[in-house]
Amino acid sequence: MAKKYAPKLITAIGHSVPIGNIEMYYEEYGVGKPLMLLHGFGGCTQNWHPFIDKLSEHHRLIVVDLRGHGYSTNPENTFTHREAANDVFLLLEKLGIDHFSAMGMSTGGMVLMHMATNQPKRIDSLVLISATSYFPDQAKAIMRRASFDTMPQDVREMYSECAKRGDEQIRQLIAQFNAFHENNDDMNFTAQSLSTIAARTLIVHGDRDNFFPVEIAVSIYRAIPDAALWIIPNGDHVPIYDSAIPFASTTLRFLDESNGN
DSSP, X not given: OOOOOOOOOOOOOEEEEEETTEEEEEEEEOOSEEEXXXXXXXXXXXXXXXXXXXXXXXXXXXXXXXXXXXXXOOTTXXXXXXXXXXXXXXXXXXXXXXXXXXXXXXXXXHHHHXXXXXXXXXXXXXXXXXXXXXXXXXXXXXXXXXXXXXXXXXXXXXXXXXXXXXXXXXXXXXXXXHHGGGOSSSSBOXXXXXXXXXXXXXXXXXXXXXXXOHHHHHHHHHHSTTEEEEEETTOOSSOOOSTTSOHHHHHHHXXXXXXXX
């Protein structure tokens, strides 16, 4: 789940394309090497808008609404990170993109972990923000009892702004979020499976993450062969919106180093 994002007024030119049995919405900005941006659960493309200007200076951004989120549809009304990863690969096929870099927040990062272990040679570099290799008990407890009324105010606002189809979409997303606590197969990466990730990877994690303790981020860092770890002091889940955190400049520097610039 993404949280604490600061909405920014930005003129977006979006597109919707058929992907299997869903309509997937995405936005494009800038020119250069492709950089895929994936939001967290309950979020949408707007979660990335505060960073679009900076990230698009040297990259072609493809910013996606995952299935059932934002403007993207999901008639099956179920969500797994594995299936969402397949959706994104199908979108990339339609766009004619073979090699790319990517950033993902929380669920977006977990989708990228599926992509990077499924087709490792296609991804040049990764930024995984508040992602996890499995759902620990503390996350499952939050997932099981989550409801719109009990969510923090900033998370409720994000759901309301991102659910383009209104209250029914919010109810569907929360039910899907609740169901995560029963699924031990979707997010079940071992050190061995993570070791197949070929992309140079930056792991960004807050040391106060209430979903996924920092020890999980450290274990992911140790398992991925070419990884760097950025632990944000006093950072909670998706701790990148604080103006004191140089998120865009730090990740761009990482991407430039990955590309040999």
